[in-house]
Amino acid sequence: MDTILEASGPVIYTAMALAALYGVFCAILMVRKIAQKRMSPGMASEFLDETRELLQKKDFDGVAELCDSPPWWSKAVPQLVLYGIANRSIGPSKLKLMLAEKFERDVLADLEYQGAWITTIVKTAPMLGLLGTVTGMILAFAKIATAAASGGVNPADLASDISFALFTTAAGLAIAIPLTVLGSWVQVRIGKLTDAVQEQTTEFMSDLESAMRS
Helix, strand or coil: CHHHHHHHHHHHHHHHHHHHHHHHHHHHHHHHHHHHHCCCHHHHHHHHHHHHHHHHCCCHHHHHHHHCCCCCCCCHHHHHHHHHHHCHHHCHHHHHHHHHHHHHHHHHHHHHHHHHHHHHHHHHHHHHHHHHHHHHHHHHHHHHHHHHHHCCCCHHHHHHHHHHHHHHHHHHHHHHHHHHHHHHHHHHHHHHHHHHHHHHHHHHHHHHHHHHHC
């Protein structure tokens, strides 16, 4: 049993390091995806103005070409506009619902998946630290029991086990706390992306309805 407990130390350290790296990777990936899908206010205004001009001419093919051209093709709103143009005949009420579902399915679902991994790591890192603490204390008490039977306890023999027990707890918290803050910051950016997409999509739908009525 002691051999297994002693061997668990490197395993726990490795698991914590991998968890920290993957958590940071997920956060960076989410930030990059949000930046890829979001348009700045200036870009959004430029895109919607160009779209409005084409809609007033009922040039729906021109709107589709605009959405598929750089730098718009990778953004969320142009892709929703492209989808809306392709399905404009179904009516505004149903189209709004379909656009919301498409945004949630194509953009938010992937971000929520990555965010779930960050949440899992935030919960797992302290548990790994606690496991290391328990393992270290078991080894320390085992040495105390062995040394007591032979006549005394050398504090130096316990130092490494106690140090391991305390360090793993600290390491688990050191991983969880920054990832909690980072995850919250990413969630704020997701909220801003959602608000911007809703506002810009509503403006497009208003222009589309006007073009279809005229």
